[in-house]
Amino acid sequence: MARSRTPYESDAAFETRLRKRISKLILFSTAALVALLFGFPMYFMAVSAFKAEAEILSTPFNWLPQEFVGLYHFESAFERAPIGQWYFNSVFIAAVQVTAAIFFGAMAGYGFAKFHFRGKRILFALILSIMAVPFQILLIPLYVEIRQFGWHNSYAGLIVPGLLSAFAVFMMRQFALSIPDELLDSARIDGASEFRIFVYIALPLLAPASASLAIILFLGSWNNFLWPLVVAQDRNLWTLPVGMTVFSQPYRGEPSVGPSMAVSTLATLPVALLFVFFQRYFIEGMMVSGIKG
Amino acid sequence: MISLYRRVWSEKNVIARRQYWGLIFVLPCVIFFIIFFLYPLVTGFYLSLTKYTLLRPPVFIGFDNYANLLKDRLFLKSISVTLGFVVGSTAPTVVLSLFVALLFYQKFPGREGLKLIFFSPLLPSVAVVSVIWVVLLHPSGILTNVVRPLTGKAEITWIHDITLSPIVIVLARIWSAMPFYMLIWLAGLTAIPQELRDAARVDGANRLQSFWRVELPLLRPTAVFVMAVSTISAFQGFALQYVIAPNQGGPVDVNTTLGIVIWKYGFQFFRMGDAAAVSVFLFICIMVVTGTQITLGRSDRYSIN
Structure with missing residues (x-):
């Protein structure tokens, strides 16, 4: 890498240049090692989905499948379990929850940011306190409540308790604070009703700001494990995270490492695509939310 | 008028x-x-103040559930398991993620690409993380072969061993959590004005001194946040223990966290009252951490603003 010294270079200048090169090289190799360590399990998952069962666990590790089995593991996974149904459930639940949380979150956030009404402070304190209480605390009483509604083991039970998000309200309020009052007032003078102003003026202004919020809400719903685990007893109501963990156990004595890696890859694919195409929003969202913790 | x-x-x-x-x-x-x-x-x-099995309406029994918990072997065990998981995963995660953030804060060719690879554990859900690690931890799998030069063993039963299984679960947790905390540290580092580093340099501080005396004190709010968030989330440890450990929290309960206890009492034994009492206990633990965070984070003697 280091070019040999140029004729007009002093000893000292050459030495600093060399030293800089070496320190860059050390930095690069350390970072490469760290990246390898952290990237390996994901690579292992993806490549194992296309390897023969015996090869997955064999040593030494083959970086590329020696015997490429194509979509064999994917097919056998779909044969053994209703993966398609689980995939649909996960997508459906996430779509409904993200849409509802964004819309009602925007509405409440707009209400908190742009209006002054009695009880506003205490209601906003309620929203903030929700974010401080972990879900596990609510698990038992929420399940008891859902049972009373007759919603256990149903889509309603899976979807409704996670329909709205306090975090979405909080973020939307932050975004809505920056909407100029003059804009809203001019619409009022033109005689628009408050609801129309929200739908046609506030909502479009909030939409672009909510990209990272939508990604975070999607991840929260897509990755949710505990709630669908306890609510859905019926196999056909399971979501991908719940289904795949049960599925990863050996099946009729047959090893199922390959299919379980195939399902893992399928479950990670939408998130990976989001990461690739919306990297900035993805990372931004992660940082403001802290859900991954 | x-x-x-x-x-x-x-x-x-x-x-x-x-x-x-x-x-x-x-x-x-x-x-x-x-x-x-x-x-x-x-x-x-x-x-938490009732006896309730879902079959009959709850019966009020005062603080009996709490009194019983004090004698409950599984609950008492789960406290030490949870604390072990919290300390074992938080301390390395916080320190190592700071090191990685410092590494990627430097300038070198290939940095952005390597950073993206490092971020890849952000993608899988905790269920996927668990399933991947179950395969990595296969008795004659990858991890066994990596440490083979040291141990000389062809087979190691990682997840069925009472000493090893909590350790490997902590490993899985560190792996999946580190990129997120690295991101937070990196944001903290980026927020420090370059002038302060330059000023320290002019005053004759070397790199290490500048880090200890200038950057680290300024990172204090970030440090409090990172520690609190990772502690709180480790207190809720559930999915890794549920999926990776045999029989949900095994072997012999060495991975039975408070979260697993809540699930077991609630959805295996249908003792909703006991499960609710454990939830209240967990709630108090987490509130203590949150309270500490607020107190520590408040004194912004060192913060930039």
Whole structure:
């Protein structure tokens, strides 16, 4: 890498240049090692989905499948379990929850940011306190409540308790604070009703700001494990995270490492695509939310 | 005069009436959270004072559940398991993620690409993480072969060994959590004005001194946040222990965290009262951490603003 010294270079200048090169090289190799360590399990998952069962666990590790089995593991996974149904459930639940949380979150956030009404402070304190209480605390009483509604083991039970998000309200309020009052007032003078102003003026202004919020809400719903685990007893109501963990156990004595890696890859694919195409929003969202913790 | 007065009055009225719209806008959310947050939060405390098996209505028994928990072997075990998981995963995660953040804060060729690879554990859900690690931890799998030069063993039963299984679960947790905390540290580092580093340099500080005396004190709010968030999330450890450990929290309960206990009492034994009491205990633990975070984070003697 280091070019040999140029004729007009002093000893000292050459030495600093060399030293800089070496320190860059050390930095690069350390970072490469760290990246390898952290990237390996994901690579292992993806490549194992296309390897023969015996090869997955064999040593030494083959970086590329020696015997490429194509979509064999994917097919056998779909044969053994209703993966398609689980995939649909996960997508459906996430779509409904993200849409509802964004819309009602925007509405409440707009209400908190742009209006002054009695009880506003205490209601906003309620929203903030929700974010401080972990879900596990609510698990038992929420399940008891859902049972009373007759919603256990149903889509309603899976979807409704996670329909709205306090975090979405909080973020939307932050975004809505920056909407100029003059804009809203001019619409009022033109005689628009408050609801129309929200739908046609506030909502479009909030939409672009909510990209990272939508990604975070999607991840929260897509990755949710505990709630669908306890609510859905019926196999056909399971979501991908719940289904795949049960599925990863050996099946009729047959090893199922390959299919379980195939399902893992399928479950990670939408998130990976989001990461690739919306990297900035993805990372931004992660940082403001802290859900991954 | 009167007409002017009336106009002012009615304008005031319009503004006052408009403010009710705020209430209308927040109402759907507020009602939702009363039903699906406040109500269960309160009934959770009530349920912890009852005997309730889902078959018959709850029977009020005072603090009996709590008294019983003090003698409950599984619950007492789960406290030490949870604390082990919290300390074992938080301390390395916080320190190592700072090191990685410092590494990627430097300039070198290939940095952005390597950083993306490092971020890849952000993608899988905790269920996927667990499933991947189950395969990595296969008795004659990758990890066994990596450490083979040291151990000389061809087979290691990682997840069925009572000493090894909590350790490998902590490893899985560190792997999946580190990129997120690295991101937070990196944001903290980026927020430090370059002038401060330059000033330290001019005053004759070397790199290490500048880090210890300038950057680290300024990173204090970040440090408090990172520690609190990772502690709180480790307190809720559940999915890794549920999926990776044999029999949900095994072998012989060495991975039975408070979260696993809540699930076991609630959904295996249907002892809702006991499960609710454990939830209240977990709630108190987490509130203590949150309270500490607020207290420590408040003194912003060192913060930039």
